[in-house]
Amino acid sequence: MALAGIYGPDDLGHAVPPHAAPQTPGSIAVENPARALPMPSLDWTPEVERETAHLYERVKTVIPPIEWPFMAPYVKAINELKRERNAVILAHNYQTPEIFNCVSDIVGDSLKLAIEATKVKADVIVQCGVHFMAETAKILNPSKTVLIPDSRAGCSLASAITGEDVRLLRERFPGVPVVAYVNTSADVKAEVDICCTSSNAVAVVESLGSDTVIMVPDQYLAKYVASQTKVKIIAWKGACEVHERFTGDELRSYRQADPTVQIIAHPECPPDVIAEADFTGSTAHMIDWVRNHKPQRVVMVTECSMADNVQAELPQVNFIKPCNLCPHMKRITLPKILDSLVYMREEIVIDPMIADRARRSVERMINLKN
Numbered sequence: 459m460a461l462a463g464i465y466g467p468d469d470l471g472h473a474v475p476p477h478a479a480p481q482t483p484g485s486i487a488v489e490n491p492a493r494a495l496p497m498p499s500l501d502w503t504p505e506v507e508r509e510t511a512h513l514y515e516r517v518k519t520v521i522p523p524i525e526w527p528f529m530a531p532y533v534k535a536i537n538e539l540k541r542e543r544n545a546v547i548l549a550h551n552y553q554t555p556e557i558f559n560c561v562s563d564i565v566g567d568s569l570k571l572a573i574e575a576t577k578v579k580a581d582v583i584v585q586c587g588v589h590f591m592a593e594t595a596k597i598l599n600p601s602k603t604v605l606i607p608d609s610r611a612g613c614s615l616a617s618a619i620t621g622e623d624v625r626l627l628r629e630r631f632p633g634v635p636v637v638a639y640v641n642t643s644a645d646v647k648a649e650v651d652i653c654c655t656s657s658n659a660v661a662v663v664e665s666l667g668s669d670t671v672i673m674v675p676d677q678y679l680a681k682y683v684a685s686q687t688k689v690k691i692i693a694w695k696g697a698c699e700v701h702e703r704f705t706g707d708e709l710r711s712y713r714q715a716d717p718t719v720q721i722i723a724h725p726e727c728p729p730d731v732i733a734e735a736d737f738t739g740s741t742a743h744m745i746d747w748v749r750n751h752k753p754q755r756v757v758m759v760t761e762c763s764m765a766d767n768v769q770a771e772l773p774q775v776n777f778i779k780p781c782n783l784c785p786h787m788k789r790i791t792l793p794k795i796l797d798s799l800v801y802m803r804e805e806i807v808i809d810p811m812i813a814d815r816a817r818r819s820v821e822r823m824i825n826l827k828n
């Protein structure tokens with residue numbers, strides 16, 4: 459079914475241009491210098507080489523040997539500091555291979571990270587992803603210290619909508635339930651009925667028992683969900699700046715060059731891209747598809763580090779990598795993760811009233827899944 463409507467700030471009588479809205483009015487990131495530890499040695503020594511050799515085995519197909527001596531001292535120091543701080547590292551599928559494979563404890567898409575965050579026993583969670591993911595970890599773990607190595611790691615979707623926008627949408631469409639993609643600030647999560655991810659968006663929309671649902675902020679995910687359900691979807695004019703760059707023409711050129719190539723796409727892509735894909739799914743579903751089908755050649759139409767991470771696991775698959783990087787995800791680096799653990803920076807702090815209301819929306823989604 460086509461979208462029942464698509465709205466933006468200009469349609470609601472207040473003009474906050476998309477991507478210029480305050481990103482996280484419900485939370486701040488703070489530093490705590492009193493808790494700093496000494497900076498570990500970062501020399502490349504025979505001991506570092508020996509102790510990190512098993513980790514290099516995991517990434518040797520995607521990280522050249524000449525680069526490893528620069529990464530290994532950080533990898534060793536971060537893994538030791540995690541033990542000292544009783545910390546865990548959560549890493550999104552879009553993190554670079556040395557972070558994803560060598561220092562992380564839990565990896566996955568937004569849904570998996572949100573669920574696993576509720577089971578964490580550690581005192582400290584370091585979120586290697588973007589700001590809304592760290593907020594979600596804090597929302598679900600109010601008593602733990604949640605750190606993000608660079609609080610400027612934003613998201614074009616999260617900054618496309620505010621809590622006030624949601625309140626105005628509710629005034630425009632009284633009684634219509636509102637679903638927020640997890641790629642939103644705590645302030646927005648606090649205003650909606652339930653959250654969703656790209657893994658469960660259709661199930662979440664259909665769980666509400668309403669013939670019409672408002673879905674914010676990703677217009678392309680909303681269009682994809684509308685194509686999969688009879689529920690009428692009212693969308694918001696947000697978009698992922700990484701996935702909206704792909705085009706159907708680009709994918710047709712890959713297929714013309716090799717008619718046997720398999721193309722798998724993320725639902726944040728525009729409809730002409732999804733029309734060209736052999737499979738559409740969340741990052742977790744895309745990875746499972748490659749594991750199960752083991753295609754000879756595949757184009758993963760999503761952020762390009764994910765292909766490196768799957769390549770490290772499945773070296774026999776030939777990945778064609780249209781390299782659209784997320785500049786926000788790439789703000790997270792090994793040196794910043796180390797600083798985060800040494801200096802306990804930057805800690806996510808959320809207004810408790812906003813966090814309590816946002817938790818209801820996230821937990822409603824998690825409980826639906828389980």
Ligand code: SF4
Binds near residue numbers: 612615
């Ligand atoms: S890839 Fe897109 S949706 Fe994901 S964090 Fe980057 S801008 Fe946001």
